Amino acid sequence: MTMFNNIYKNKKVLVTGHTGFKGTWLCLWLEMLGAKVIGYSIDIPTKPSLFELTKPKCVDIRADINDFKKLKSVIKKYKPEIIFHLAAQPLVRLSYEETLNTFNTNVIGTANVLEAVKENKFIKAVVAITTDKVYLNNETGKAFKETDSLGGYDPYSASKAACEIIISSYRDSFFNIKDYGKTHKTLIASARAGNVIGGGDFAKDRLIPDFIKAVLFAKKLEIRSPQAIRPWQHVLEPISGYLMLGANLLNGKKQFATAWNFGPEKKDTKNVEQIVRILCKIFPGAKYTVTKTKQPHEAHYLKLDISKAKKELKWVPRWNINTTLNKIVDWTKSYQQKKDMKKVCVEQIKEFCKTKKC
Numbered sequence: 135m136t137m138f139n140n141i142y143k144n145k146k147v148l149v150t151g152h153t154g155f156k157g158t159w160l161c162l163w164l165e166m167l168g169a170k171v172i173g174y175s176i177d178i179p180t181k182p183s184l185f186e187l188t189k190p191k192c193v194d195i196r197a198d199i200n201d202f203k204k205l206k207s208v209i210k211k212y213k214p215e216i217i218f219h220l221a222a223q224p225l226v227r228l229s230y231e232e233t234l235n236t237f238n239t240n241v242i243g244t245a246n247v248l249e250a251v252k253e254n255k256f257i258k259a260v261v262a263i264t265t266d267k268v269y270l271n272n273e274t275g276k277a278f279k280e281t282d283s284l285g286g287y288d289p290y291s292a293s294k295a296a297c298e299i300i301i302s303s304y305r306d307s308f309f310n311i312k313d314y315g316k317t318h319k320t321l322i323a324s325a326r327a328g329n330v331i332g333g334g335d336f337a338k339d340r341l342i343p344d345f346i347k348a349v350l351f352a353k354k355l356e357i358r359s360p361q362a363i364r365p366w367q368h369v370l371e372p373i374s375g376y377l378m379l380g381a382n383l384l385n386g387k388k389q390f391a392t393a394w395n396f397g398p399e400k401k402d403t404k405n406v407e408q409i410v411r412i413l414c415k416i417f418p419g420a421k422y423t424v425t426k427t428k429q430p431h432e433a434h435y436l437k438l439d440i441s442k443a444k445k446e447l448k449w450v451p452r453w454n455i456n457t458t459l460n461k462i463v464d465w466t467k468s469y470q471q472k473k474d475m476k477k478v479c480v481e482q483i484k485e486f487c488k489t490k491k492c
């Protein structure tokens with residue numbers, strides 16, 4: 135695979151959150167690119183899990199992102215040139231129950247990663263993963279640009295907005311692009327992706343995993359917020375963005391050390407019920423109801439403006455919503471048939487790389 139001009143070949147890459155849904159896809163892609171991956175995660179967040187199904191080739195370290203001593207020693211020992219920081223408590227609803235854990239893991243965890251980078255000058259690039267939920271959401275329905283104000287109603291969104299402020303503070307104070315090549319050699323960027331979906335997500339309280347579970351166990355799906363609009367995208371879309379961003383940072387392109395949105399095209403930003411209706415067509419017989427139970431607050435409109443990534447990074451979404459949902463269905467059928475899921479994921483990555491745009 136020559137994508138990314140072989141920049142990841144034999145590169146030592148630290149991925150935090152490597153045992154999670156997105157982390158596993160990233161590790162599989164990095165393995166295909168010939169990178170030497172060091173993974174750092176507290177545990178495997180779900181059972182079953184994509185990580186256990188595919189076993190990406192990596193040094194598999196299980197430790198807490200809040201164990202600063204351990205994190206520093208791992209970085210010192212393995213000397214990665216780039217870090218993709220994904221470790222987080224990523225669920226909005228759980229953040230209402232595990233509020234302090236969410237703030238500790240997401241906010242202090244991110245500060246720990248950046249502080250460890252400060253102490254280890256050989257790191258050339260950091261891509262820190264936040265979310266589309268970092269924006270101050272007044273529910274106007276407009277698509278957020280990277281320059282819009284940060285905010286956060288629920289603890290998860292607030293924690294990720296806080297991460298953005300911390301990332302920008304470290305960048306301004308210690309890794310300022312004005313001083314790049316003089317006092318430091320590290321470029322730091324953040325990436326804000328939309329609602330990521332794809333094969334192998336077994337998380338609780340997410341629409342697609344809940345739909346798949348309902349199909350697998352012949353149960354009726356209960357959906358909440360049917361009119362809530364989200365920027366749905368296949369997991370390979372933001373992962374390709376993270377890798378492109380990382381490649382540019384590794385190449386010393388300092389103008390890329392900033393914040394980036396990675397979302398779908400406007401036409402693919404749909405509401406929850408529209409997504410479920412498409413899935414019900416692909417899986418005839420699947421049924422759903424709308425829950426009547428009162429739910430904790432979640433944003434109603436969430437749309438991302440991706441013009442900056444398209445124009446400057448030359449990144450474009452490749453799979454539209456129909457292709458994305460069909461890929462998830464293909465993945466799920468292979469899983470039901472007990473196929474080799476690493477092969478299935480690798481094939482999907484290859485297909486994704488071949489698609490120009492659909």
Ligand SMILES: NC(=O)c1ccc[n+]([C@@H]2O[C@H](COP(=O)([O-])OP(=O)(O)OC[C@H]3O[C@@H](n4cnc5c(N)ncnc54)[C@H](O)[C@@H]3O)[C@@H](O)[C@H]2O)c1
Pocket residue numbers: 150151152153154155156157174175176177178179197198199200219220221222223224239243263264265266326327328329330331337
């Ligand atoms: N899935 C989405 O729709 C989505 C959208 C936007 C952004 N994100 C962000 O992408 C990243 C990955 O999300 P995901 O969906 O793969 O989540 P996930 O729950 O599948 O994975 C989370 C990973 O973080 C690790 N982790 C959690 N707490 C930790 C701790 N204290 N110390 C070390 N590791 C810890 C877990 O072990 C796991 O490897 C997160 O930062 C999330 O906020 C996700």
